[in-house]
Amino acid sequence: MQELESSWPDDQRRELAAGLAQAAAQIAPKFFYDRLGSALFAAICQLEEYYPTRTEREVLAGCCDELASLAGAGRTLIDLGAGDCVKAEHLFARLQPRRYVALDISADFLDASLARLRREHPALVINGYGCDLTTDWSLPAEVPRDARLFLYPGSSIGNFAPEDARTFLSRLRANADADGQLLIGVDLVKDPATLVAAYDDALGVTAAFNRNVLLHANRLLGADFSLGDWRHLALFDPVRSRIEMHLEALRQVTVAWPGGARQFRAGERIHTENSYKYREKDFIELLRIAGWSNVRCWTDPRRWFAVIFAQAA
DSSP states (O other), X not given: OEESOSOOOHHHXXXXXXXXXSSSOBOOGGGGOSHHHHHHHHHHTTSSSOHHHHHHHHHHHHHHHHHHHHHOSSOEEEEETOTTOHHHHTXXXXXXXXXXXXXXXXXXXXXXXXXXXXXXXXXXXXXXXXXXXXXXXXXXXXXXXXXEEEEEOTTGGXXXXXXXXXXXXXXXXXXXXXXXXXXXXXXXXXXXHHHHHHTSOTXXXXXXXXXXXXXXXXXXXXXXOOXXXXXXXXXXXXXXXXXXXXXXXXXXXXXXXTTEEEEEOTTOEEEEXXXXXXXXXXXXXXXXXXXXXXXXXXXXXTOOEXXXXXXXX
16 A cells, blocks of 8 residues: 555556456456546436435435444544545544545545545544555554444445455455444345446446546557447346446457557457445345454335445454
8 A cells, every 4th residue: 555646556557458458358447547537436426327326325314323323433434445535524524533544546536635625624634545455455554453444335345246345345354453343335236227327327427437448548558549439338237236337349449559459349348347236135144254243234215225334243
């Protein structure tokens, strides 16, 4: 983990190139989040079709008193994938943390978000770190280990395959003492039409977000993707219980970068994201296996989204 800085490490550039060279090309979701991608995702969260953000907010509004009682004041609130930090900021008044620690892969976007927070919350100790949450990370020694409350909102856990989600949740447990806590948002299984619309909005913001990853690849790799060659595609896989996002080639095209190149056939896809949808009982079992207990779960009336609080076992 590193102090905030805007460059992407060479190992991540190699990971990006390796993904493009696979038989079924892929780009990991973390590469969405350059400065523009982070801003586009913040815009997605305002869309009518994108129910997770507002539904999670409604659930939190209904359970905030009970949550504050369970968590207790004076904790170190650790915001995983913080982005614009707004979701965590909405909890400051109720949770009254002693310190706020923001982690995000897009360090330059996070830096601007933290500058605003420091102006508006001058009494709160605030730290920020560039962090790839898909790696074997740990918090620096300057962050107190006791009384940690990990916040992972917005159903971002869905970007991990279930076995990787278990590893991630176990890593959180390893980064906490016996008094550690977790507050996590989990998107639940629902009708496919609602799910697909959330990832393929009428305004085309999600399409822009998806296609922007090609511009990011151009900058990171020196590649020559042209946006006009690609279209956004979102679909639901009921067997794996996940939304998939792809970029599909509109015509045969060759993409080159220093040290590599690939020809894509018309209709060939680059897989850019999975978002797994859970049943409540299945995710609670995942938490148990990963070392979390005393689970409390709140949902909206339609049971579309769950906010889950857990304590270190």
